[in-house]
Amino acid sequence: MAVVENYSFRENEKKWQKAWDDKQVFTVDESADKPSYYVLEMFPYPSGKIHMGHLRNYAIGDVVARYKKAKGFQVLHPMGWDAFGLPAENAAIENKVHPAQWTFSNIAHMRQQLKSIGFSYDWDREIATCAPEYYQHEQKMFLAFYKKGLAYRKEATVNWDPVDNTVLANEQVIDGRGWRSGAVVEQRKLKQWFLRITDYAEELLQGLSTLSGWPEKVKLMQEKWIGKSFGAKVWFVVKGWDEKLEVFTTRPDTLFGASFCALSPQHPWALQMAQSNPELAAFIEECSRHGTATEVIETQEKKGVDTGYKVVHPFDSSIELPLYVANFVLMDYGTGAIFACPAHDQRDLDFARKYGLKVLPVVAPVGVDPASVTIGTEAHTEDGVMIHSSFLNGLTVEEAKKRAIAELVAKHLGEETIHYRLRDWGVSRQRYWGCPIPMILCPHCGDVPVSEDALPVTLPEDVDFEGTGNPIARHPTWKQVRCPQCGSQAERETDTFDTFFESSWYFARFCSPKSDKGIEGELAQKWLPVDQYIGGIEHAVLHLLYSRFFTKALRDCGCFNIDEPFAGLLTQGMVCHETYKDPQGKWVSPDDLKGDAKTGYVHLKTGEPITVGRIEKMSKSKKNVVDPAHIITSYGADTARLFMLSDSPPDRDLEWSDAGVDGCWRYVNRLWRFVAQLVEEHPRPIIDIETITLDKHLALRTKTHKTIHAVSEDLEQFHFNRAVARIRELSNDVMTHPLEDEQARAVVYEAMDAIVQLFSPMIPHVAEELWSMLGYREWLVNSTWPTANPALMVDNQITMAIQVNGKLRGTISVPPNTVDAEVEKAAFAVPTVQAFLSDKTVKKCIIVPNRIVNIVVV
Numbered sequence: 001m002a003v004v005e006n007y008s009f010r011e012n013e014k015k016w017q018k019a020w021d022d023k024q025v026f027t028v029d030e031s032a033d034k035p036s037y038y039v040l041e042m043f044p045y046p047s048g049k050i051h052m053g054h055l056r057n058y059a060i061g062d063v064v065a066r067y068k069k070a071k072g073f074q075v076l077h078p079m080g081w082d083a084f085g086l087p088a089e090n091a092a093i094e095n096k097v098h099p100a101q102w103t104f105s106n107i108a109h110m111r112q113q114l115k116s117i118g119f120s121y122d123w124d125r126e127i128a129t130c131a132p133e134y135y136q137h138e139q140k141m142f143l144a145f146y147k148k149g150l151a152y153r154k155e156a157t158v159n160w161d162p163v164d165n166t167v168l169a170n171e172q173v174i175d176g177r178g179w180r181s182g183a184v185v186e187q188r189k190l191k192q193w194f195l196r197i198t199d200y201a202e203e204l205l206q207g208l209s210t211l212s213g214w215p216e217k218v219k220l221m222q223e224k225w226i227g228k229s230f231g232a233k234v235w236f237v238v239k240g241w242d243e244k245l246e247v248f249t250t251r252p253d254t255l256f257g258a259s260f261c262a263l264s265p266q267h268p269w270a271l272q273m274a275q276s277n278p279e280l281a282a283f284i285e286e287c288s289r290h291g292t293a294t295e296v297i298e299t300q301e302k303k304g305v306d307t308g309y310k311v312v313h314p315f316d317s318s319i320e321l322p323l324y325v326a327n328f329v330l331m332d333y334g335t336g337a338i339f340a341c342p343a344h345d346q347r348d349l350d351f352a353r354k355y356g357l358k359v360l361p362v363v364a365p366v367g368v369d370p371a372s373v374t375i376g377t378e379a380h381t382e383d384g385v386m387i388h389s390s391f392l393n394g395l396t397v398e399e400a401k402k403r404a405i406a407e408l409v410a411k412h413l414g415e416e417t418i419h420y421r422l423r424d425w426g427v428s429r430q431r432y433w434g435c436p437i438p439m440i441l442c443p444h445c446g447d448v449p450v451s452e453d454a455l456p457v458t459l460p461e462d463v464d465f466e467g468t469g470n471p472i473a474r475h476p477t478w479k480q481v482r483c484p485q486c487g488s489q490a491e492r493e494t495d496t497f498d499t500f501f502e503s504s505w506y507f508a509r510f511c512s513p514k515s516d517k518g519i520e521g522e523l524a525q526k527w528l529p530v531d532q533y534i535g536g537i538e539h540a541v542l543h544l545l546y547s548r549f550f551t552k553a554l555r556d557c558g559c560f561n562i563d564e565p566f567a568g569l570l571t572q573g574m575v576c577h578e579t580y581k582d583p584q585g586k587w588v589s590p591d592d593l594k595g596d597a598k599t600g601y602v603h604l605k606t607g608e609p610i611t612v613g614r615i616e617k618m619s620k621s622k623k624n625v626v627d628p629a630h631i632i633t634s635y636g637a638d639t640a641r642l643f644m645l646s647d648s649p650p651d652r653d654l655e656w657s658d659a660g661v662d663g664c665w666r667y668v669n670r671l672w673r674f675v676a677q678l679v680e681e682h683p684r685p686i687i688d689i690e691t692i693t694l695d696k697h698l699a700l701r702t703k704t705h706k707t708i709h710a711v712s713e714d715l716e717q718f719h720f721n722r723a724v725a726r727i728r729e730l731s732n733d734v735m736t737h738p739l740e741d742e743q744a745r746a747v748v749y750e751a752m753d754a755i756v757q758l759f760s761p762m763i764p765h766v767a768e769e770l771w772s773m774l775g776y777r778e779w780l781v782n783s784t785w786p787t788a789n790p791a792l793m794v795d796n797q798i799t800m801a802i803q804v805n806g807k808l809r810g811t812i813s814v815p816p817n818t819v820d821a822e823v824e825k826a827a828f829a830v831p832t833v834q835a836f837l838s839d840k841t842v843k844k845c846i847i848v849p850n851r852i853v854n855i856v857v858v
Contacts, residue, residue, distance in 0.1 A: 007672035009636030013765040017118050025781050026120045028076050030523075037073035038527045039065045040507055042535030042543070043080045046106040046128075047087065050113050052575040052618055053536070055628045056654060059644045060572055060720070061534045062119045066761035067715050069120070070785035076527055077120055078510040080127035081107050084135075085499045086164055086180060089433040093465045099433040100461075103130055113629065117637040118764055120781075125513045129502035134509065135435040136456030137518030138501060141550075143438060143449050144557045150196045153439075153447055156426065157266045157331055160188040165469045166430045167192065176290060187266070187288040192428040193437055193495065197549045201226055201420040204548055213532075213568030215651070218540045225541045227421020232405045234339065234414045236261060237312040238323065245269075245311060245323075248334035248419050252408065253400035256389040257341035257362035259352055261311045262304060262326035264336040270325045273307050280305045280325060287327050302328050302351040311339075314413040315390065326351060332423050342379065349379045362389045363397060425546065427498045432463055432471040434496025442483035442490040451484055457492070470494055503543055504550040507533075507565055524560040533566040540571065570718055573653040577624040579613035582606075587623040615655055626656055638763035639665045645762050646724035667728065668766055674735050675752060675770050684749050684775060685742040695797075697747045700737055702792050703730055704751040709788035711758045720762070727758050749774070757786045802827045802853045804836045812853070820847045827853040 020026065041061040044054055065077035081103075088099035095102070107128060114121070127134055145151040159168040163181035167190065172179040197204075205226045208219045231250035238245050245261065263270045265287040274281040283305045290300065304326035313319035321339070328347050329338055342352035343361040352359050363384045364373045370387035373380075386392040391407070392400040408414025428437065436457040438450040450457055460478040463471040472478060473494040483490040505519075511527045512520035529551075535543075544566070551565040580588040582603060588610055595601040601610040618625045631640045642664040648654050692698060707730045714723035734751045738744055753774060760767040760780050771780035797813045800823065810830040814823060824845050827833060833855070840857040847853050 006669045007636075007766060009638065009668075009765070012769050013116070013118060013637055016765045016768045017115060019779075020118075020120075020781060021115075024124075025779070026075075026077065026122050027124055028074065028122050032074045034072060034074040036076065036526055037068045037532075038076045038530045039068065039532045040076075040078065040510070040530045040534070042533070042539060043082050043503070043506065044110065045085060045087070046081045046083055046103055046110055048106040048109060050110055050628055052626060052628055052656065055117070055640060056575055056644045056650075057534055057536070057572055058114065058117070058119055059641045060570065060650050060718070061532075062641075062764075063645065063715065063720060063761040064532050064534075064718075065120050066764060066781070067785070069781075070757075070760065070783065072784065075120075076125075076510065077122060078125040078127075078513070079114065079119070079121040079123065080125075080506060080510070081110075081129065082499065082503050082506075083107065083128045083130035084434045084496075084502060086166070086431060086433070089431055089465070089471075090164075090180075092433075098461070100130065103433075104128070116632065117641070120764075125510055127506065127509055127513050129435075129499075129506065130433070132456045132458050135502065137509070138435060138497070138505065139438040139450070139455050139457060140452060140518065141505065141554065141557070142497075142501075143452065145195060145553060146439075146449055148553075148557060150199065150553055151193060152196070153191055153193050155189055156192050156194075157187050158190055158192060158426065160186045160190075162186055164431075167426065167428060184289065187290065189266075190428075192426045193439075193493075194424040194426050195549070195553075197425045197546070198420060198422055200549055200552050201228070201422050203552060204422075204545065207548065207564060211564065211567075211569070214566075215569065215571055218537070218544070218569060218571060221540045222545055225422065225545065229419045229421070231417060231419060232401075232408060232414050233335075233417050234314060234408060236314060236321075236339070236413075239310045239312065239320070241269075241309070244413075245337055246335045247337045247339050248417065249339060250419075251341065251344070251401070252404040252414070253386065253389075253392060253395075253397055254341040254344050254362050255313070255315060255339065255404060256392065257343050257360045258313065258321055258339045259342055259348075259358040259360065260322045260324055261337065261339045262324040262329050262351075263307075264329040264331040265325055265327060266331040267325070267329075267336040269337075270307075273309075273325075277305075277307070280307065283325065283327075290327075300327065302326065302347055302354060304351060304355070306355075314408060314411060322357070324351075324355075333421065334419060343375045344379050344381060346379045346381070349375070349377075353377075360388055362387055362392075425498075425500075425549070427501055428495040429498050430470040430473070430495055432459065432465070432496070434499065435501065436472075437493040437495050437497060439493040440481055440483060440490050441493060442486065442488065444488055445483055445485045445490075448483055448485050448490070454484075472496070500542060500546050504546040505554065507547070508551075508554070508560075519554070519559050521560045524562065528560065528562045529564050529567045532568040532570065534570045534572060536574075537571040544569070570650060572650045573648070574617040575654050575656055576615050577618050577626060577656045578615055579622050579624045581611045581613060582608050583611075587621070589623040590626065617653075618656070631661060635661060635665045636668075636765070638766050639668055642668065642724065642763050645720040647721060649721055650718055668763065670735075671731060671755075672766065672770070674731075675756075675773055678739075678748070678752065679773055679775070682739050682745050682748075685745045687742050687746045689746050689750055692743045692747060694743055697743045698792075700733060700747045700751055703733055704747075704754050705788040705792040708754055708758065708786050709793060712785070712788070715761070723758070724762065727755055731755050754786050756780065757783065798850055800827075800851060800853055802830060802833055802855070804833060804855045805857060806854075809833050809836055816850055820849075823847055823853060827855070 039061055041057050065075050069075045083103050088103050091102045092099045142151055159173050161168050161178035161181055161183055163183040164178060168178055173185050176185060177183060178185055205228055208223060211219060229250045231248060232252040234247045234249060235244040265284045274284050304324040307323045307325060309323040310320040311323050340348035342349040342359045344363055359375050361373045361375050364370050364387045365384045383397050386395050386400045392403055395403060405416045438457045440448045440450060442448050460475050463475060465471055467474055479492040479494055481490055481492050507530055508519050508524055511523045547565045551562055555562055582588050592604045593601045593610055594604050603610060616622060643661045647660055707726050711723045711726050734748055737748050756767050756770045768780045798816050799811050799813050801808055802810045810832040812826045814826055843856045843858050845855050
C-alpha cells in the first residue's frame with residue numbers, strides 16, 4: 001500500500017467549520033416539516049476561556065444534537081452566555097475596565113473557541129443575559145409576578161459578605177465563609193425582594209413524579225430541598241406574656257419528653273427581650289457574626305441564653321419549661337421556635353447536656369423494659385413505642401403522633417399542619433453588574449412598579465468602583481427619579497437581581513431570541529419543554545428548582561401552557577486529573593513537570609522531586625488544570641472530543657490522561673490512513689451487496705449491521721463510551737479483512753460507510769472528510785442515520801459447548817435450531833472430544849438446543 005501522511009486536522013477542521021457556517025447547516029428552519037427536538041447544555045459564564053468541564057458538557061450535547069439531526073429531527077441547539085455576576089465587577093476593580101467591556105471581550109474569545117471545536121450551534125440565536133434586549137423582558141416578568149402577588153419586599157435576615165458587600169444564598173456560604181471572597185459571613189437585616197416559590201411547593205414536589213427523564217438522585221435532592229413535613233402547630237402558654245408561643249414540630253409524640261423551649265436569635269420575642277437584657281443582646285450580636293446556612297448551624301457549638309421565662313406544658317399544666325434563645329434554632333424554618341426533646345434529637349441533647357437540663361426518654365425499642373432505657377451522648381432516633389408519656393404509653397410513634405394532635409386540638413392548643421423546608425427566593429443582590437430591579441421606592445406611595453413603557457431600566461455606565469458597597473447606590477443621579485403615581489421625589493431600587501433570575505428562563509428565550517415579546521407563546525409551545533438538558537450535578541437544586549418555578553409562574557401569567565422546563569436531564573461527571581506537590585507542599589501544575597509515572601516527576605525549573613497526589617476535580621487552586629485549547633492545538637478538536645466520549649460514561653467522573661488522548665490521536669490517524677489507502681488502491685466495486693454469499697464476508701456484514709443497531713441504542717441511552725468501543729471494534733475487523741475479491745471490497749466499503757456515519761456525531765470533521773473521500777457528494781452532516789438490516793442481525797451460526805462427563809472438551813459452530821442428529825454427529829467429530837471417547841463407552845448424549853452438548857461416558 002502507498003504511504004499516507006497523518007491526518008491534517010488543522011486544515012481539515014477549519015475547512016469544514018467554514019463550510020458548515022457558510023451554508024448555515026445548523027440554523028433552525030421553523031417552516032421545516034420535521035418533528036422538533038430541543039437539546040441544550042447549561043450555558044457558560046464568560047470567564048474568558050473554556051475549561052475541560054465545558055468541553056465535556058458541550059461534546060455530549062453536540063453528539064445528541066447531530067445524532068437527532070441525522071435521525072430526521074429539526075434540532076434546536078443554541079448557545080448563549082450567563083453574563084451577569086460578581087466576577088466581572090471584581091475584574092473591573094482589579095483591571096480598571098468596565099464590566100461590560102470585560103464581559104463582551106470574554107464572550108468574543110470564548111465564542112471563537114467554541115466555533116473552533118465545531119459544535120453544531122445555531123449561532124443566530126446567541127444571547128447574552130447582560131444585554132438590555134434580554135433583561136428588559138425579565139423586568140417585565142418581574143412586574144407580572146408583582147402584579148400577581150408572586151413578588152414582594154420585606155425585611156429579612158440575610159447572609160452578608162463583608163468583602164463582596166452583597167447578600168449570599170445559604171448555598172454560597174461554605175464553612176461559614178463567602179464562596180468567592182472567603183470572608184467570614186455575617187447576619188444582617190435588610191429589606192429584600194422575594195419571589196413566592198413557596199406558593200408552588202406542593203406542585204414542585206408532585207411534578208417530580210412526571211420527570212421520568214431525570215436521574216433519580218436529582219429528583220431526590222429536590223424532594224429533600226422542598227422538604228415536605230407532616231406535623232403540628234403547638235401553642236405554648238408563656239407565663240408573663242399575653243401571646244402564646246407558636247411552635248411547629250414533626251414530633252408531637254415526644255411532647256412528654258420536652259425539657260425546654262428555644263427561640264431563634266432573630267425571633268421577634270428574642271429581639272424584644274434583648275432590649276432589657278444585656279447578656280441576651282450580646283449573644284444575639286455574636287450569633288449575627290455567623291451564617292444562616294444549615295451546615296453552619298449543625299456543626300457549630302450549641303449555645304444559648306436563658307430568658308428567665310417559663311413555658312407551660314400543653315398536656316400537664318404542672319410542668320414548666322425554661323425558655324432559651326439558642327443559636328441552632330433557625331428563624332426561617334417553622335416559626336423560629338422549638339420545643340426540645342433531648343432524648344430523641346441530637347442538637348437538643350447537646351444543648352441539654354451543656355446546660356444541665358432534663359433528658360427523659362419517651363420512645364423505647366419494641367420489647368425493651370422502659371426502666372432500662374437510658375440516654376448517654378447519643379440521642380435515640382429510631383422507631384419504637386411510647387414510654388413515660390401518660391395517655392400515649394404503649395402506642396407506636398405514628399399512633400402517638402395522631403393521638404397527640406387530637407389532644408392538642410381538643411385543648412385548643414394546637415392543630416395538624418403541613419410544613420415545607422422550602423423558603424421564598426430572595427432575589428435582591430447589592431451589586432452593580434446585574435439586572436436592575438424595576439421598582440421605585442416612594443416615601444408616600446411605597447413600592448411602585450416602573451411602567452412597562454419605561455423599560456428597560458438600564459445600568460448607568462459612569463460608575464465608580466473604587467468605594468465600598470453597591471456602586472449604583474453611590475451613583476449621584478441614577479437613582480433619583482419621580483414617582484410614577486404621585487410625582488414626588490423618589491428613588492429607584494438600587495438592588496439588582498440574583499443571577500439565577502436570568503438563568504431561570506433563558507431556555508424559553510432561545511425559542512424566540514429576537515422577538516420583542518421576549519417569549520413567543522406559539523414557538524415556546526413548539527419547542528418546550530427542552531427534550532434533553534445537560535449540565536453539572538452542582539446545579540441539581542437551585543438552578544433547576546428555580547427554572548421549574550419560573551416555568552410554572554410564567555404559565556400562570558399567561559406566557560404559555562407548559563408545566564416543566566426540561567423533559568430529560570443528564571448530569572455529567574467532573575473532569576479529574578492527578579495532583580502534584582513540591583517538597584514544600586505547594587501545588588504544582590502538570591505544565592511545570594518533566595518525567596513520567598514510571599521514572600517519577602521532577603520540577604521543570606528547580607529539578608526538585610514531585611509527589612504525585614490524589615486524582616481530583618480539575619481546579620485552579622490545586623493547579624491540576626489542563627487547558628483544552630492546548631489539546632485542541634496539539635491534537636485537534638476531534639481527538640479531544642473522542643477522548644471525552646470514550647473514556648467513561650457521561651454521568652461518571654472522567655480521569656484526564658495524556659496517554660488516553662494520545663491513543664485517540666493514533667486511532668484517528670489509523671482510520672484516516674486506512675480509508676486513504678482503500679480508496680486509492682481498491683476502488684469501490686460495482687456489485688449488488690445483497691448477492692454476497694461467502695460466509696466470511698457475510699460475517700462482516702452481520703457485524704456491521706449489528707453495530708449500527710447497537711450504537712443507535714447506545715446513543716439513545718447516552719452510552720457514548722460503549723458506542724465508541726463498538727465502532728472501534730468494527731473498524732478493527734474491517735482493517736484486517738482480506739481485500740481479495742469484489743465481494744470482500746464491497747463489504748469493507750459498506751462497513752466503512754457505516755463506521756464514518758456512526759462516528760459523525762462524535763468526530764464530525766474527520767468523518768465529513770472521510771465521507772467525501774469515500775465518494776459521496778452530499779455532506780455527511782446532511783445525510784440520514786444508517787439503518788440496520790434486520791435479516792443481517794440474525795446469527796447464521798451459533799457456538800455450542802461440548803462437555804464430556806461435565807467438563808468442557810470442545811465447541812462446535814452450527815446453524816441455529818440444527819436437528820439433534822446433526823448436532824451429535826458434529827460433536828463426536830471434534831478431535832478433542834474423540835480423544836476422550838477412544839477407550840470409553842458412551843452411555844448417553846444430552847442436547848440442550850442451541851446451547852450445549854452433554855456426553856456421558858463410563
